[in-house]
Amino acid sequence: MTGKIILVTGMSLCCPPYCILRRLRHVGSNAGIGFELVKILASKPEVEKVYLTARSVDKGVAAQKALHDQGLKKVAFVQLDVTDPASVAAVKKTVEETDGRLDVLVNNAGECITSLEL
Numbered sequence: 001m002t003g004k005i006i007l008v009t010g011m012s013l014c015c016p017p018y019c020i021l022r023r024l025r026h027v028g029s030n031a032g033i034g035f036e037l038v039k040i041l042a043s044k045p046e047v048e049k050v051y052l053t054a055r056s057v058d059k060g061v062a063a064q065k066a067l068h069d070q071g072l073k074k075v076a077f078v079q080l081d082v083t084d085p086a087s088v089a090a091v092k093k094t095v096e097e098t099d100g101r102l103d104v105l106v107n108n109a110g111e112c113i114t115s116l117e118l
Helices: 032-042 057-069 085-099
Strands: 004-013 047-054 075-079 104-111
Touching: 004 032, 004 085, 032 047, 032 057, 032 104, 047 057, 047 085, 057 075, 075 085
Parallel strands: 004 047, 004 104, 047 075
Antiparallel strands: none
16 A cells, blocks of 8 residues: 655635734745644655645745755645635646545635624
């Protein structure tokens, strides 16, 4: 049996003034919790590959390089904007053509809720 193929996405929608850390408005798996999750998953022996995603190619490539420099060679960067259907379709095509399957999708996303009706 082959190892698991995992894709980690990330997006956070903060709504000022409710979100103190406004700079974290849109984050892929190239930073923060998503980056740390990619690092943990890539260190597992049962994992064959972890796709790290980011909207910015420069930031995604830098994050992949940082993980490769730490010896985590199972990490592959793929550009993804979860709000763009064409970007999502391109990632799907890349994963299908490269690996033939995706075992786990980690949708590391959050959204600000300004009111809650019960």
